[in-house]
Amino acid sequence: MKNILIFGAGRSATSLIEYLIQHAETYNWQVWVADASYELVMSKIGNHPRAKGIHFLADDTQKRREYVQNADVVVSMLPVSLHNLVVQDCIEFKKSFFNASYISNELRSAENQILADNLLFLGEMGLDPGIDHMSAMKIIDKLHAQNAQITSFKSYTGGLVAPAHDTNPWGYKFSWNPRNVVVAGQNTAKYLYQNKFKYVPYQRLFAEAESVTIQDKGLFEIYPNRDSLSYQKAYKLEQVPTLLRATLRQKGFSAAWNVLVQLGLTDDTYQLDNLSNTTYKEFFTSFLSPEDALHGEEILEQVHHKFQLHWHPQTMEKLTYLNLWSDELIGLSKASPAQVLQHRLEQLWKLEPHETDMVIMQHEFEYVKDNQPYRLTSTLVQEGKDATHTAMSNLVGLPLAIAIKCFLIGEIQLTGLHLPILPEIYNPVLAELDKLGVRFKETTQAL
Amino acid sequence: MKNILIFGAGRSATSLIEYLIQHAETYNWQVWVADASYELVMSKIGNHPRAKGIHFLADDTQKRREYVQNADVVVSMLPVSLHNLVVQDCIEFKKSFFNASYISNELRSAENQILADNLLFLGEMGLDPGIDHMSAMKIIDKLHAQNAQITSFKSYTGGLVAPAHDTNPWGYKFSWNPRNVVVAGQNTAKYLYQNKFKYVPYQRLFAEAESVTIQDKGLFEIYPNRDSLSYQKAYKLEQVPTLLRATLRQKGFSAAWNVLVQLGLTDDTYQLDNLSNTTYKEFFTSFLSPEDALHGEEILEQVHHKFQLHWHPQTMEKLTYLNLWSDELIGLSKASPAQVLQHRLEQLWKLEPHETDMVIMQHEFEYVKDNQPYRLTSTLVQEGKDATHTAMSNLVGLPLAIAIKCFLIGEIQLTGLHLPILPEIYNPVLAELDKLGVRFKETTQAL
Numbered sequence: 001m002k003n004i005l006i007f008g009a010g011r012s013a014t015s016l017i018e019y020l021i022q023h024a025e026t027y028n029w030q031v032w033v034a035d036a037s038y039e040l041v042m043s044k045i046g047n048h049p050r051a052k053g054i055h056f057l058a059d060d061t062q063k064r065r066e067y068v069q070n071a072d073v074v075v076s077m078l079p080v081s082l083h084n085l086v087v088q089d090c091i092e093f094k095k096s097f098f099n100a101s102y103i104s105n106e107l108r109s110a111e112n113q114i115l116a117d118n119l120l121f122l123g124e125m126g127l128d129p130g131i132d133h134m135s136a137m138k139i140i141d142k143l144h145a146q147n148a149q150i151t152s153f154k155s156y157t158g159g160l161v162a163p164a165h166d167t168n169p170w171g172y173k174f175s176w177n178p179r180n181v182v183v184a185g186q187n188t189a190k191y192l193y194q195n196k197f198k199y200v201p202y203q204r205l206f207a208e209a210e211s212v213t214i215q216d217k218g219l220f221e222i223y224p225n226r227d228s229l230s231y232q233k234a235y236k237l238e239q240v241p242t243l244l245r246a247t248l249r250q251k252g253f254s255a256a257w258n259v260l261v262q263l264g265l266t267d268d269t270y271q272l273d274n275l276s277n278t279t280y281k282e283f284f285t286s287f288l289s290p291e292d293a294l295h296g297e298e299i300l301e302q303v304h305h306k307f308q309l310h311w312h313p314q315t316m317e318k319l320t321y322l323n324l325w326s327d328e329l330i331g332l333s334k335a336s337p338a339q340v341l342q343h344r345l346e347q348l349w350k351l352e353p354h355e356t357d358m359v360i361m362q363h364e365f366e367y368v369k370d371n372q373p374y375r376l377t378s379t380l381v382q383e384g385k386d387a388t389h390t391a392m393s394n395l396v397g398l399p400l401a402i403a404i405k406c407f408l409i410g411e412i413q414l415t416g417l418h419l420p421i422l423p424e425i426y427n428p429v430l431a432e433l434d435k436l437g438v439r440f441k442e443t444t445q446a447l
Numbered sequence: 448m449k450n451i452l453i454f455g456a457g458r459s460a461t462s463l464i465e466y467l468i469q470h471a472e473t474y475n476w477q478v479w480v481a482d483a484s485y486e487l488v489m490s491k492i493g494n495h496p497r498a499k500g501i502h503f504l505a506d507d508t509q510k511r512r513e514y515v516q517n518a519d520v521v522v523s524m525l526p527v528s529l530h531n532l533v534v535q536d537c538i539e540f541k542k543s544f545f546n547a548s549y550i551s552n553e554l555r556s557a558e559n560q561i562l563a564d565n566l567l568f569l570g571e572m573g574l575d576p577g578i579d580h581m582s583a584m585k586i587i588d589k590l591h592a593q594n595a596q597i598t599s600f601k602s603y604t605g606g607l608v609a610p611a612h613d614t615n616p617w618g619y620k621f622s623w624n625p626r627n628v629v630v631a632g633q634n635t636a637k638y639l640y641q642n643k644f645k646y647v648p649y650q651r652l653f654a655e656a657e658s659v660t661i662q663d664k665g666l667f668e669i670y671p672n673r674d675s676l677s678y679q680k681a682y683k684l685e686q687v688p689t690l691l692r693a694t695l696r697q698k699g700f701s702a703a704w705n706v707l708v709q710l711g712l713t714d715d716t717y718q719l720d721n722l723s724n725t726t727y728k729e730f731f732t733s734f735l736s737p738e739d740a741l742h743g744e745e746i747l748e749q750v751h752h753k754f755q756l757h758w759h760p761q762t763m764e765k766l767t768y769l770n771l772w773s774d775e776l777i778g779l780s781k782a783s784p785a786q787v788l789q790h791r792l793e794q795l796w797k798l799e800p801h802e803t804d805m806v807i808m809q810h811e812f813e814y815v816k817d818n819q820p821y822r823l824t825s826t827l828v829q830e831g832k833d834a835t836h837t838a839m840s841n842l843v844g845l846p847l848a849i850a851i852k853c854f855l856i857g858e859i860q861l862t863g864l865h866l867p868i869l870p871e872i873y874n875p876v877l878a879e880l881d882k883l884g885v886r887f888k889e890t891t892q893a894l
Contacts, residue, residue, distance in 0.1 A: 197733045201711030203650035264648030286644045289655050
């Protein structure tokens with residue numbers, strides 16, 4: 001019997017846990033799920049005989065090491081800051097490790113040790129990063145095999161709300177960590193456009209969102225991700241003139257979000273004290289200047305005027321919906337502006353139990369083959385079942401779960417530190433995802 | 448004989464060194480000046496019998512400790528990051544310490560030790576911080592003694608170019624560390640306005656500069672400093688409804704600087720590699736978006752259009768003057784955008800040897816005394832003699848030099864860690880500054 005140990009039973013772990021439990025009998029696995037909330041663990045594993053819930057904090061070193069020692073493979077679905085605790089245990093006790101987060105420098109520095117011990121450490125094995133790598137690499141490898149020259153690669157991913165439950169002016173509800181949404185983009189974005197580097201600082205990121213068309217879905221908008229160039233080499237695209245990875249949102253989201261950015265409401269660099277008796281209105285007016293109030297206008301009017309929103313009624317509608325100038329108490333004692341904003345948004349952008357999310361990923365390649373230019377578009381659209389069984393949880397958890405299965409039954413025999421860019425990984429995983437209905441629509445047109 | 452040891456002979460140390468040397472014979476001092484550049488040291492001390500130049504790097508621990516051990520008082524004019532090396536030596540060898548920089552948390556943590564050893568550590572003893580503290584506290588203490596209630600305190604300081612040598616459209620030349628000018632404001636500014644906290648993020652700081660009138664000098668503009676509230680308690684202004692510390696610039700400076708900020712040219716968070724063969728134009732266009740170039744306009748036109756500068760010819764004139772779209776090579780191999788910009792500005796905003804700078808500091812108080820509201824305005828305007836004997840160097844160095852003199856001859860008998868907010872410090876120092884022509888013009892009007 002193989003013991004699979006999962007740290008973290010949160011939002012993104014649902015499908016991972018369910019898949020592994022479903023296959024546990026067939027492959028003779030025992031699935032251990034550890035979380036700081038025992039209730040949460042039990043809600044995810046029920047009383048399945050192949051699953052065991054464990055209750056402890058990830059920084060309880062003694063317990064953590066005890067369980068890692070007894071495991072065959074270890075998965076971390078913990079917050080990013082805690083992965084390294086688990087990683088260190090896995091290195092010490094020589095256990096293979098899987099997660100869905102970016103490969104950290106700490107992990108990178110252990111690369112030789114992992115290889116020497118014949119372990120597999122597979123990171124970035126979720127949705128984005130994860131499915132994006134696999135689906136893009138499959139196309140890149142195919143095009144390279146055909147001697148095609150790739151001249152442009154753009155890739156967009158968005159975790160959105162499904163159209164049926166798109167009930168607020170922002171076209172957005174939280175299907176993953178709200179904090180990541182609020183502080184998104186606070187590092188300068190870098191990408192490559194026609195062989196020129198492009199740099200977009202935070203102050204301009206949301207102001208300059210661009211329109212894109214998603215196959216069968218119509219117009220959306222994108223803003224560039226932190227560093228599109230970081231995968232240039234891994235993707236074997238050293239010669240590509242245009243390379244852009246971006247985040248996808250509903251049209252109009254970024255223009256309104258930019259107002260929050262410009263005001264300073266996404267600032268996470270300092271804490272506001274004594275919020276206990278502070279209303280949203282008092283909080284909000286701290287970000288208006290004395291000059292804005294010179295004409296004694298209502299706050300709504302001040303915002304309107306400050307950002308010249310006369311011709312942008314949809315931006316104004318979004319801001320009005322947040323009602324950050326209400327007389328309600330915030331109900332936090334100490335928080336950064338970003339945390340206050342997050343607190344408000346979690347009330348307003350909550351996915352209700354019966355509501356569903358939608359994930360969209362689209363890759364756009366331009367390439368030249370036999371002197372003929374083509375455009376290849378590959379699009380994944382997935383909706384969730386409800387607020388627990390989200391498309392997000394599915395698409396983050398299933399690649400991980402499938403990779404663990406493939407590893408345990410010997411279909412993946414790699415060792416070392418990897419992200420899923422090799423055919424040995426992406427072929428079996430994408431094939432099973434396809435069986436489970438996670439399928440890209442690919443179209444190619446001559447240009 | 449007393450040994451005074453000065454670390455750093457740079458831009459701001461000129462007047463400090465000259466004052467101490469001038470008074471060395473009278474008070475029987477030996478002045479030691481240490482710098483990484485022996486040439487620089489010698490240019491500042493000449494062959495004066497009371498002065499000795501020392502040549503070593505501040506992080507040469509052995510030499511540093513050797514000289515600190517032999518000193519009676521130690522002054523650090525080093526870059527901020529190096530002060531702590533000297534501070535630690537002074538604590539170990541029980542030497543009193545003076546500098547013109549903000550009191551760091553490290554220094555604050557040694558407070559009890561300093562007091563127990565009967566030492567004086569005097570920080571923030573330059574211009575801003577320094578003269579601002581002393582001149583403001585003298586007024587605050589006077590008003591409090593008269594039972595006046597201070598309702599507003601605003602204080603502005605600017606290191607500018609003198610009108611006679613104001614020969615570029617920005618009205619600005621460097622009289623102090625250029626780097627500090629380029630990265631200024633990158634922390635959220637905080638101030639108090641009519642009992643409300645106000646927060647201004649970097650992205651809005653320069654966009655919302657306000658006009659102020661300087662006595663006898665006319666209109667200028669200000670943008671708020673990092674944290675105006677940090678001195679609220681030290682200034683005994685816990686009850687004041689409005690408290691603002693700000694940086695002073697010529698009218699129009701901030702609107703044009705804001706364009707550089709919005710583009711991302713002041714970004715110091717990442718390095719650009721391979722600049723060796725890069726022109727300013729190539730560098731600059733990395734901060735324009737592909738959409739800006741869609742109409743094939745010249746770069747000048749793209750900037751014009753991007754920031755809607757049709758009605759802001761003076762902003763456009765300033766940007767044109769920088770000519771960041773020239774075909775010249777930058778001439779650096781690796782640098783952050785901020786460092787590239789600084790490199791360009793150092794060519795254009797250089798104070799030529801015969802040119803002079805100008806420092807302006809103005810305090811504006813509003814207070815109520817016997818039910819009558821008043822406004823008190825206190826203004827210092829100083830011009831330098833040439834590019835070496837700048838007003839900036841004078842106003843940073845003289846307060847330090849005078850304080851050291853007062854300490855050595857027993858006119859200041861305090862011990863412990865201080866900034867110059869006590870009458871025991873500001874009275875003798877301001878009195879001597881006045882004799883040397885450093886004098887505020889104070890006017891009061893009933894409102």
